[in-house]
Amino acid sequence: MLRLKTNFKTVKNINKKFIIFVLFICFVWNSRRYVFSDDVGSQNYKIKDLSVGSIGGENLSSSGGYRIMISIGDNANDDRFIGTSYKLGVGPLYNWMATAPSIKCFAASAGDSTVDCDDPDVKPDGMVEVCGEGGCFDRAHFELYNENNPSDTLYSVQITTDPDWSTWNYIDASTFLIESAESHDINDYITESSWESQNFNILGLTPGTTYYIRATALHGDFTESGPGPSKNATTAYPKITFDIDIAGTSGQNSETSAPYSIDIGEIGVGSVTTAPNLIWLDLGSNSLGGSFIHVKDRNSGLFSESKNYTIISANANLDTQPEGYGLVQYFSGQVYLGPLVVETDFGRGGNTVGGISTTARQIYNSSSNPIYKGRAGIYLKAKASVSAPASSDYSDEITFTSFGVF
Structure with a gap:
């Protein structure tokens, strides 16, 4: 009986040592895995080149899935954030960006509505008031919804004849003519009041053509929004x-x-x-x-x-x-x-x-x-x-x- 007791104690001590060793290793490994932002420097050390990589997420929703915020500035990958009439900005980046503007009204010919326009020159009878019989055949008028952006926010206007927006050009903010992407620069970003100070803020259009326009907003460096929703108008023919x-x-x-x-x-x-x-x-x-x-x-x-x-x-x-x-x-x-x-x-x-x-x-x-x-x-x-x-x-x-x- 003495022999059996002695052997039992020996085994028990070995197991204790093994358990302590394993716990210690786990503790050390876990303690080195996390570094919090307020721990990156002390009297004894300083961590340089601190960066944050992408954090993984899992699709857990039964509706098709969503992804939690990954790296700062990245979008959440959820189909519900973008629809035909809206786009939700997700993540800290969108706190810095200007709000994407929408087009309040866009009109060229007599058939284009100006009900939503504020300019009294095109109300109540539309573009015949500024272009005569039939409306405008080579020019157009648009107004912006600023979506509560500050008054000094700058806007750029895109234009295309393609309803799918596979390609587009821009409106030159000085001449109001259509320009290519190569000619587009920071001078083509102007305030809402500057765009709307003209009866005609798009020139050089082709008669009998449907155009689509949309706008982006910029308020400070690196803050340009994505394009807002578009509207279309059709130019008249000379008449x-x-x-x-x-x-x-x-x-x-x-x-x-x-x-x-x-x-x-x-x-x-x-x-x-x-x-x-x-x-x-x-x-x-x-x-x-x-x-x-x-x-x-x-x-x-x-x-x-x-x-x-x-x-x-x-x-x-x-x-x-x-x-x-x-x-x-x-x-x-x-x-x-x-x-x-x-x-x-x-x-x-x-x-x-x-x-x-x-x-x-x-x-x-x-x-x-x-x-x-x-x-x-x-x-x-x-x-x-x-x-x-x-x-x-x-x-x-x-x-x-x-x-x-x-």
Whole structure:
């Protein structure tokens, strides 16, 4: 029995030593594994070149998984952080970045909405207010949502014709023209107020084309956000509209169809006769150099074939001239832009008429500007002298032509 007791003690002591040794090794190994940020230096040591590598994570969510924050500045890899209408910034990096801006409104043609725009120049009727009939064919207007970024935040604008954004260019902040990535630099980042100080902050576009734009924000070095959501707009085509109507002085809003004719009635000898109906003209255009209306006639006056006699048309005051025939303005105006201006010879009023002939001459212009819904009314007046042969077949054919400078 003594022998067995002695052997048991020996084995027990060996196991104690082994257990103590193992615990000691584990303690030493674990104590060297962790270094906390407040332990990197002391009176006895200093750890240099301290760095933090990527920390692993596991996909634990039943919805497809997520990853906890890895290295500082890295994104969490969770599909739920990015959607079709949002993007969540995860990690400390996003505390330093500017907030990605969105596009408040983007418009070019008459069909593009400006409901969300703040600029009163494009409300309530949209881009026809600044570009004329049809809207803009080579330029556009946009405004930003700053998403509560500070007022001195700078913004860069990207543009493409590709809805998938596989490629894109930039807007030059000085010229507002499209520039390549190679030409894009820090000078193309300007404040929201600088971008929106212009009616047109994108120039040089192609007519009849859909464009997409989006913006990034920068507030301090190394803080540029990713691009925010995009909006699209479609440019118009160069356009001019022109119409003729025949109606009385109350017919400013009348619409009549061809063929157009006016019966002057019986022309009195020695007195001025004014046709009861007026010639009404409609003019609209997005031509940047303005639009014009010219007039000419077939006979250079009222011609009687049966009598082979012409009451000549010329610039004249019919109150003082024995005979004459011509046009004089009753009214002109427009809804936006222009203005529509009558040429001097046709705008003297009263019975002072402008003469017409087989050579076209200008009667109206839009002051070298685009115009939207221009409207003019013109009297036709005539006077016969005592020497003019009486006849029922005095007539003329008047032609109006419109054109624009694009």
